[in-house]
Amino acid sequence: MTAPLLSTHGLVARYGDFQALYGIDFEISAGEVVALIGANGAGKSTLLKSIMGLLRVAPEMVRFEGQPVGGLQPHRMVAKGVAIVPEGRRLFTGMSVEDNLRVAIDHAAPMRAGGWTLERVLDLFPMLREMRATPVQSLSGGQQQMVAIGRALLNQPRVLLCDEISLGLAPKVVKEIYRSIPSISAAGTALILVEQDVSLAQSASNRLYCMLEGRVTLSGKSADVTREAIGEAYFGGVHAVA
Amino acid sequence: MQWLDGLVQGVLLGGLYAQYALGMALMFGVMRIVNITHGDLMILLALIGITLASTFHLGPWSVLAILVVAGAIIGWVLQRAILNRVVGADPLPSLIATFGLSVALQNAMQQIWSADTRSLRGGGIEAASVQIGPLFVGVLPVIVLITATLLTGGLDVVLRYTRFGRALRASSADVEAAAMTGVNPKSIYAGATAIAVAILGFAAVFQSLRATVAPADGPFQLIYAFEAVIIGGMGSIWGAFIGAMVLGVSQSIGFRINPGFGILAGHLVFLIALAVRPQGLLGRQ
Numbered sequence: 046m047t048a049p050l051l052s053t054h055g056l057v058a059r060y061g062d063f064q065a066l067y068g069i070d071f072e073i074s075a076g077e078v079v080a081l082i083g084a085n086g087a088g089k090s091t092l093l094k095s096i097m098g099l100l101r102v103a104p105e106m107v108r109f110e111g112q113p114v115g116g117l118q119p120h121r122m123v124a125k126g127v128a129i130v131p132e133g134r135r136l137f138t139g140m141s142v143e144d145n146l147r148v149a150i151d152h153a154a155p156m157r158a159g160g161w162t163l164e165r166v167l168d169l170f171p172m173l174r175e176m177r178a179t180p181v182q183s184l185s186g187g188q189q190q191m192v193a194i195g196r197a198l199l200n201q202p203r204v205l206l207c208d209e210i211s212l213g214l215a216p217k218v219v220k221e222i223y224r225s226i227p228s229i230s231a232a233g234t235a236l237i238l239v240e241q242d243v244s245l246a247q248s249a250s251n252r253l254y255c256m257l258e259g260r261v262t263l264s265g266k267s268a269d270v271t272r273e274a275i276g277e278a279y280f281g282g283v284h285a286v287a
Numbered sequence: 288m289q290w291l292d293g294l295v296q297g298v299l300l301g302g303l304y305a306q307y308a309l310g311m312a313l314m315f316g317v318m319r320i321v322n323i324t325h326g327d328l329m330i331l332l333a334l335i336g337i338t339l340a341s342t343f344h345l346g347p348w349s350v351l352a353i354l355v356v357a358g359a360i361i362g363w364v365l366q367r368a369i370l371n372r373v374v375g376a377d378p379l380p381s382l383i384a385t386f387g388l389s390v391a392l393q394n395a396m397q398q399i400w401s402a403d404t405r406s407l408r409g410g411g412i413e414a415a416s417v418q419i420g421p422l423f424v425g426v427l428p429v430i431v432l433i434t435a436t437l438l439t440g441g442l443d444v445v446l447r448y449t450r451f452g453r454a455l456r457a458s459s460a461d462v463e464a465a466a467m468t469g470v471n472p473k474s475i476y477a478g479a480t481a482i483a484v485a486i487l488g489f490a491a492v493f494q495s496l497r498a499t500v501a502p503a504d505g506p507f508q509l510i511y512a513f514e515a516v517i518i519g520g521m522g523s524i525w526g527a528f529i530g531a532m533v534l535g536v537s538q539s540i541g542f543r544i545n546p547g548f549g550i551l552a553g554h555l556v557f558l559i560a561l562a563v564r565p566q567g568l569l570g571r572q
Contacts (some may be wrong), residue, residue, distance in 0.1 A: 138460045139462040
């Protein structure tokens with residue numbers, strides 16, 4: 046097996062006195078789609094924030110292409126090739142769709158062959174094409190999520206972190222957004238999906254990790270993991286590895 | 288006729304206030320920092336300019352060029368060395384830091400330059416005027432107003448169409464999201480403060496050409512900048528410009544009602560604006 050593109054090693058994270066993660070070992074390879082599932086407060090978003098440099102962690106706890114990158118500031122992580130679709134979208138209010146996307150283009154990691162261009166993002170989400178000049182706050186939730194994904198893609202990531210991209214969206218829109226995932230990972234971009242919807246996460250991913258109270262309670266190939274194993278790992282019980 | 292004259296002179300005075308207010312609007316809009324040293328920095332630049340002019344026999348335009356560059360450097364260093372450590376969601380640390388810096392700067396300037404009032408010689412330009420119909424219009428105030436308009440327009444273009452401007456607007460909307468999109472907020476902030484203080488280089492030259500400056504004058508200029516920014520709408524560039532015009536016209540009309548009433552008239556209009564339209568003329572709700 047090839048070396049992982051991104052990995053965490055005994056990752057520990059805390060918010061002040063509250064410890065949120067207790068030694069997470071996680072890895073993802075190029076082109077892989079890995080889902081992170083777990084109940085609210087399990088530490089999924091905290092894991093993404095730790096990788097992205099939004100929480101202080103020790104350098105050796107996060108490795109990207111074998112190099113220690115833990116605790117690097119978010120803009121340095123972007124420059125290395127890690128991008129995030131943040132929870133709640135976090136678009137730049139008051140700016141147009143195109144300007145939101147241009148901020149990402151302006152500050153992208155070095156572009157590889159077959160990288161993302163504005164045109165390609167608009168092909169991926171055709172709905173955005175006639176809304177280029179529209180301020181993002183007047184878009185629907187689904188359209189805003191498309192801008193958030195497009196913005197992250199235009200950072201030219203080699204690893205894309207997606208935090209709850211289906212949250213608060215109509216099922217039809219969720220389906221449309223998830224339809225874009227294969228074309229994202231086809232270019233070799235690794236995808237980490239934090240997802241509340243377990244069956245959606247399982248069907249969209251190659252592998253999955255289930256978290257509970259700051260620990261990984263289950264990991265394995267998405268196709269092999271049984272509903273019973275997930276249920277046990279999700280709500281507690283014995284540690285299971287499928 | 289004296290009312291028309293008051294209006295024209297007020298708009299011209301507003302040109303100077305706009306140069307104070309632009310940088311303040313920029314810094315508040317991007318970082319939510321209310322820079323209490325804003326007026327003192329203008330005075331500092333003016334005193335440096337006056338000293339340079341008399342030591343090296345420089346004309347006002349050479350002084351202007353030097354002060355704009357000096358302002359940019361001072362702003363960049365100020366942000367990197369001090370303000371980047373106190374900027375954040377809580378506005379209090381930056382308020383306290385800039386307040387302390389303001390007191391220290393005033394005392395340092397008094398130590399270096401003494402409390403005397405000084406001014407810059409402009410080689411006759413400060414007194415020149417042209418007659419337009421029944422009105423006499425000063426050449427210098429017209430230059431000031433044109434400069435203010437160009438600075439406002441130029442800043443607006445930079446914010447709208449450049450890489451730096453987009454990053455600045457993104458940081459203003461959501462600084463953490465901007466960082467997650469690859470923007471380094473600390474360097475954007477340093478750029479914003481460099482521009483804000485560089486604009487004060489213009490204000491410093493014009494203020495010391497048209498009137499006098501002394502080390503303790505900063506707080507008065509700060510109040511005008513502050514009032515202009517609030518009347519116009521906090522964080523809006525053209526709002527600051529229009530707010531400066533409103534303030535200038537209010538003061539100018541006030542002076543014609545009663546010579547002692549001018550400054551107070553400006554404050555009253557500010558208070559009325561705050562009561563009636565607290566978000567400012569161009570501010571969003």
